[in-house]
Amino acid sequence: MSLSDAELERYARHIVLPQVGGVGQNKLKAASVAVVGAGGIGSALIPALAAAGIGRLTIIDDDVVELGNLHRQPLFRERDAGYSKADLALQFVRRLNSFVDATPVQERITSENAPRLLGGHDLIIDGSDNFATRLAVSDAAVALGIPLLSAAAVQFQGQVGLFRGRPCYRCFVGDAFDADDCDNCAELGVLGALTATVGSFAALLAINAIVGVGEDQAGRVHLFDGETLSWRAIRIPADPGCRTCGSAQG
Ligand SMILES: [Zn+2]
Helix, strand or coil: CCCCHHHHHHCHHHHCCCCCHHHHHHHHHHCEEEEECCCHHHHHHHHHHHHHCCCEEEEECCCECCHHHCCCCCCCCHHHCCCEHHHHHHHHHHHHCCCCEEEEECCCCCCCCHHHHHCCCCEEEECCCCHHHHHHHHHHHHHHCCCEEEEEEEECEEEEEEECCCCCHHHHHCCCCCCCCCCHHHHHCECHHHHHHHHHHHHHHHHHHHHCCCCCCECEEEEEECCCCEEEEEECCCCCCCCCCCCCCC
16 A cells, blocks of 8 residues: 555655654554544544544444534534434545545444444444443454444543453443443533543544554553543453453453
8 A cells, every 4th residue: 555645745744753654654544443423522533533544434323413412522513403423424524534435324333233333443433422332332342353442521531441352341341331321421411622632532542553653552541630631541450250351362
């Protein structure tokens, strides 16, 4: 795979970085990423990934835009109310970067359809807003052997973690949330600028992981406190009794 003159010009400020270079930009171009959720986190994440030149983006969201989304979802406009988020995100990506091959999927992820919708990607990024989806995505990621970047934001708290095999996201949160299908944002509130911070951080972590910049972040969760404005990282121990990764790759 090589970069055209137009791509070399577009990505010049990436390519000039010693940590990226033409080799790194080609890795981004070769990458296939599934994004679950075109909401608040997706509104920062999807533009950043598309602008960075991720070659193939699948955008999965079954929801339509509501006015109550707009304080944290600048991917959309007032006139978009009632329209599919996945389709609108696709239009945004096409206008931003025609080198990106983007596919919208208007389906709600479940444990049944997750393997079909997520299979074939190099990386899955979950920016959904409920535990049922997060756990279905995580279980499928482990089964498919695809790394999962999980990002979440509620009130003033954010978290971003990369999981590759074991430990998995379920080791982190346990089984208690399987039946919990609440919309955290609707019930608890979330600051719009927080979801943007978390989504941008997730995009940076994803790009670093694809290009191979810095230390491997697998098994580590980054926590952000929007009141004290500070990040800290914790290591997640593998849960010996985890029903998802307990018998998977050691
Ligand atoms: Zn696990």
